[in-house]
Amino acid sequence: MLDRRRVWEIVEVARVGDVWSRVFDSFILGLIVLNVAAVIVETVETFCARFGGVLRGLEVFSVAVFTVEYVLRAWSCVEDERYRGPVRGRIRFLLRPMALVDLLAVLPFYLPFWRMDLRSIRVLRMMRIVRVAKVARYYTALRVIRNVFVTQKEELVLTSTVMVMLLVVASSLMYVCENAAQPEVFSSIPATMWWSVATLTTVGYGDLYPVTVTGKMLGSVIAVLGIMMFALPAGILGAGFMEEIQKAKKKRACPHCGETLD
Amino acid sequence: MLDRRRVWEIVEVARVGDVWSRVFDSFILGLIVLNVAAVIVETVETFCARFGGVLRGLEVFSVAVFTVEYVLRAWSCVEDERYRGPVRGRIRFLLRPMALVDLLAVLPFYLPFWRMDLRSIRVLRMMRIVRVAKVARYYTALRVIRNVFVTQKEELVLTSTVMVMLLVVASSLMYVCENAAQPEVFSSIPATMWWSVATLTTVGYGDLYPVTVTGKMLGSVIAVLGIMMFALPAGILGAGFMEEIQKAKKKRACPHCGETLD
Amino acid sequence: MLDRRRVWEIVEVARVGDVWSRVFDSFILGLIVLNVAAVIVETVETFCARFGGVLRGLEVFSVAVFTVEYVLRAWSCVEDERYRGPVRGRIRFLLRPMALVDLLAVLPFYLPFWRMDLRSIRVLRMMRIVRVAKVARYYTALRVIRNVFVTQKEELVLTSTVMVMLLVVASSLMYVCENAAQPEVFSSIPATMWWSVATLTTVGYGDLYPVTVTGKMLGSVIAVLGIMMFALPAGILGAGFMEEIQKAKKKRACPHCGETLD
């Protein structure tokens, strides 16, 4: 019989010194990376034509592994004191974001594809890219990024609001300036917004740009404002990131049990 | 009869605990967002053709509400000790930037459109986008941005001057380099300025670019200088923004009256 | 007769309280701005055709004023103790960068244009843009920028060297990757350098870009490196600028004589 406590230890992120758990983690991690790579190269026609069989095999194997992993997690989670109780504990566990990601990573495979049109199947197959999110479980450093967003939430909301207002005003003004001269390019404010985003972020594809003198003058002012306003969230994230890293560096993990020491 | 004191309390930004005033604020705020959205989607022809009636109805309703709001404010403002005096106080109130924005937000609707040509009507109708500025009353956090600009005014003026001088010199030099090779594209210094802005801000639309060897060498130097000089105001704003946020975080509002405590 | 001491006081940057000197400064400053504007708009053909006479008049008037200003400076400079001595002192004064700028600002006007071809005349006429540098005398805040470059010289030289090496290596590698596929666009390493600059500075005109798979992979790496390395000088300048501004804010000018107090 399977030892439920041991299964839980293995499927969870490995503690320091637990070799089998670590092997399991590395195996799943490797499989995730392989799956993401497969989703990417599958879209290359020449590659798909030659290695279609291999990709299909990998898919079936991966779904099998991920399904078993999902079932084992759901079965053994009650060993964790946070999810005690065979029904309520399990439901609490299965509704966690990471458990939902695990479910979404295998679900599309079991859907009845024969009833769908080709386009939907394609989009559903692409949903396998969600497997990349499974990495988050093993890569604890990603929490740093999440923490930065949480800590700087207020500042990010403020700058985002200003950015949206700037976007609306810039697009409206540019629409008035350019619509008469290029009615097909700057055809509406939403269409002009695409230009505004490309300019404010300084991407500047060059698929649309002002041609009138007033439009160019306005565009210049918008580009300069874009540099100034759109650099703010980058600066805020940067400052928060540095702080978070410094905090993380001060924390130490106990060499015996792997738990974080405060 | 209407209680003037109560009307003033309701039309002003709500204090903590004043439910009706808060409801009124939310209603006006929602109407502003709806109006801005309407201005944007109205320019999409297919949308306008189908929902033109709804948009027209929203416009009439909004102008009615905003007009009543404006009149109520003008009538009740004398309750505030800053605007005492039925004539002088009211004039003082109506000349405040926010009151002017409120006026501009409804004025175009009452203008005699039948005497104007189509183009002017269009521009005037677009002026409704000014309603976005009404948001500023409810979104006090926007003061942070304004404060940053005020505090860093000196630095921004200095860097702006350098940026303008760089723009003038870059455009003049590039004009000398490229005018002979591309007389129609780099036709004059003002035309070349459009290239300079696109390069100095690193937007780079690609609608015009140097083709001669000297032009490309000059363009390279200008692009590098652009990164260095045009990043300065962004850095200044960023630093000022962080400071302002820290200051704002230290301030607390009284839980009883909603006033800021120093 | 002219009072040499008074002339010197007037032509030099005004001290606090000296009204006539201040009027003179404002007049010259206004004339400089007008001249720079004239150089810019003169290149617009339609404008030049209509207002050619006005521009010519402004030019003659400006050269007259700037010549008189130059002569007065050269004549009265011996009043300053740094330039004592009618010959050696004057030579020392006339070799200062600002005095050379003053000379260059009027010299082209006196050159024998009739012996030159049209192209040279054009370039020489454009040299009038050097007048923009005369602004530096009145705008002392520009010293801040110069000081930043001097203080951070070491860091800027270091990052510049790395940038040049990155440019050379990136261009060479990209040339090897793309030359076979696009022999006319990536025709040589210097031609590829134009692409490298546009990519490393993230301007990205789109006039040339890699099309091969290896070229695109290399281009991606170069673009990311570009962001990282080319942001360094901007950061260095920004940090130096903030420091310099803080220093400048601590300095005070005496309200009586206008001299800086340490």
Next chain:
Amino acid sequence: MLDRRRVWEIVEVARVGDVWSRVFDSFILGLIVLNVAAVIVETVETFCARFGGVLRGLEVFSVAVFTVEYVLRAWSCVEDERYRGPVRGRIRFLLRPMALVDLLAVLPFYLPFWRMDLRSIRVLRMMRIVRVAKVARYYTALRVIRNVFVTQKEELVLTSTVMVMLLVVASSLMYVCENAAQPEVFSSIPATMWWSVATLTTVGYGDLYPVTVTGKMLGSVIAVLGIMMFALPAGILGAGFMEEIQKAKKKRACPHCGETLD
């Protein structure tokens, strides 16, 4: 006879006061710069046709000098206590990165070109650009950059991972959005990645861009995220660079022997 100790002193980076060693360093440094310049201009056909002989002469001369330099280094390195021992010491010395660079800088010249096809020869000849790395020996300030990368390794790995994940997800989503509308441009996820890199780095060549409404909305979000995430490594490097520079400024070199004092 050659004095091995003196040879070692000369071929190594000069200590303060050693004139001959300094002359040798300057000579090699000049030759490197000349060689890199030669590699660059050689690819310009018109230049190559006219000065091909000079370039060939420079190449033979340089290889001769660099070969002699390499042999002298290998012969005299045993004078250094780190490389004592005629065989093991020399092998240890010759396997150092800088010694390998020296070897790679001359090796292609001695390869049997007559057996190769033209394309390989070209690539091999381009390998001479590796000579630019020889500069690193003389330009100790480059260590600052290397130190920054080493110190900030952890942060750079973290942000790089996030950047790669962002790239994968952005490309997959954009592929789903745009593939139907532009099957030839957004033909596969790897092809879409080229667009993602150009957008996330804000280079924006404009060779491919979304045309559908969902694609443009997604592209806008990706561009904004790009600014925020891709500015992180730049900020990290910048902060590390400033720190490293401050450390370097505190260190002093002994005026007698040229060694760094702690």
